[in-house]
Amino acid sequence: MTIPTAALHTAAERFGTPLYVYDAAELDAALARVRAAFGPARVYYAMKANPNLSLLRRLHGAGVGFECVSSGEIARAEAVGAIGPQLLVNGPAKSDAEYAAGARLSATFIVDRVEEVNLLPPQSRALVRVNPALAVSTHDHLATGAAGSKFGVTLQQAPNVLDALRVAGHTALGLHVHIGSAIRDAHDFTAAFGRLSELRQQTGPLAVLDAGGGWGLDADLYGIAREAWATAGVFGAELWVEPGRYLVARAGTLLTRVVGSKRAGRNFCLVDAGMTELMRPMLYGAVHPVQALWDGQERENWDIAGPACESGDLLARDIPLPHPKRGELLAIGEAGAYGAAMSSNYLTRSRPAEALWNGEKWSLIRRRETPQDVWAAEV
Numbered sequence: 001m002t003i004p005t006a007a008l009h010t011a012a013e014r015f016g017t018p019l020y021v022y023d024a025a026e027l028d029a030a031l032a033r034v035r036a037a038f039g040p041a042r043v044y045y046a047m048k049a050n051p052n053l054s055l056l057r058r059l060h061g062a063g064v065g066f067e068c069v070s071s072g073e074i075a076r077a078e079a080v081g082a083i084g085p086q087l088l089v090n091g092p093a094k095s096d097a098e099y100a101a102g103a104r105l106s107a108t109f110i111v112d113r114v115e116e117v118n119l120l121p122p123q124s125r126a127l128v129r130v131n132p133a134l135a136v137s138t139h140d141h142l143a144t145g146a147a148g149s150k151f152g153v154t155l156q157q158a159p160n161v162l163d164a165l166r167v168a169g170h171t172a173l174g175l176h177v178h179i180g181s182a183i184r185d186a187h188d189f190t191a192a193f194g195r196l197s198e199l200r201q202q203t204g205p206l207a208v209l210d211a212g213g214g215w216g217l218d219a220d221l222y223g224i225a226r227e228a229w230a231t232a233g234v235f236g237a238e239l240w241v242e243p244g245r246y247l248v249a250r251a252g253t254l255l256t257r258v259v260g261s262k263r264a265g266r267n268f269c270l271v272d273a274g275m276t277e278l279m280r281p282m283l284y285g286a287v288h289p290v291q292a293l294w295d296g297q298e299r300e301n302w303d304i305a306g307p308a309c310e311s312g313d314l315l316a317r318d319i320p321l322p323h324p325k326r327g328e329l330l331a332i333g334e335a336g337a338y339g340a341a342m343s344s345n346y347l348t349r350s351r352p353a354e355a356l357w358n359g360e361k362w363s364l365i366r367r368r369e370t371p372q373d374v375w376a377a378e379v
């Protein structure tokens with residue numbers, strides 16, 4: 001984390017906790033790393049990772065397009081001015097409203113099943129998502145390209161779907177593959193792209209290969225880029241990519257205050273954030289770095305427990321900390337992706353505020369919800 005500790009204390013005091021904070025410099029640096037590795041590939045940010053409008057505006061300003069998977073995400077893209085070639089509309093079960101919004105904005109659709117050929121708005125631009133049927137090195141819930149996963153068409157179906165798109169009057173741009181999220185082993189990408197290359201004889205040359213996202217934070221981007229470009233070369237295609245997590249994860253930190261501690265079989269450090277603010281540890285067993293923002297000589301291992309009445313509401317286990325005191329701050333790192341985006345109102349908890357650090361000062365980029373916000377749609 002590059003935000004100075006004093007600035008983190010200021011933010012927590014000014015905006016309250018739990019609080020998501022983002023470092024603009026780290027967001028820019030992540031995009032620069034992607035561009036350095038992937039060269040002229042077109043970058044579409046998968047906004048499901050973090051759809052905050054201020055972050056979207058910053059990425060849009062840097063020339064990044066968006067991958068959207070719901071009417072709400074399409075509306076966000078439109079709100080920041082993205083249109084036409086800057087928009088991909090994806091999803092395994094698109095609604096009529098999503099097709100209509102995508103058509104109105106001249107987006108490119110990612111076709112996820114054979115029947116979609118007949119559901120697309122007339123004369124759409126489309127890519128065909130292929131499921132390469134591979135096991136990958138990530139949590140089962142994060143694997144999207146395994147045999148039996150609900151995503152994409154099979155390798156056997158893909159050439160026929162491209163043909164069917166053309167026959168139906170659409171522009172069949174090419175193929176799309178996304179095998180999962182937080183993938184640690186670059187060989188998984190090599191294997192997936194390799195399966196796509198085998199389709200070349202049947203598909204002929206294509207205009208676009210979309211290699212998806214899914215890169216773990218420590219993944220060898222240059223290795224993935226080399227393989228992706230080689231596969232694009234097989235088809236004579238240009239390369240598109242869809243990073244989500246890689247662009248925003250490290251930029252984000254969840255600040256939470258210690259509420260107290262408890263020794264009951266294990267050592268629990270009780271904090272004011274939990275599964276409602278950061279669901280990844282409970283959902284995927286995700287491990288986030290945790291840093292105490294207070295001093296103390298002696299360290300013991302503590303489990304970081306949230307306020308929800310759910311025994312799974314733990315943010316981390318066995319974290320060496322100086323003795324936790326009520327009011328002190330903990331910084332939970334690598335929380336910029338699928339953190340705020342997945343936060344919920346369970347237990348009528350108000351979703352947290354979000355603040356952006358520009359190296360000198362803070363701006364509030366989402367105010368904390370009030371209980372009235374939470375029940376505003378109810379009668």
Ligand SMILES: Cc1ncc(COP(=O)(O)O)c(C=O)c1O
Pocket residue numbers: 046048049067090144178180181182212213214215242243244245246337
């Ligand atoms: C089609 C598609 N593209 C890109 C992404 C982004 O993945 P990640 O955030 O792991 O880079 C996802 C995530 O689910 C996805 O489904």
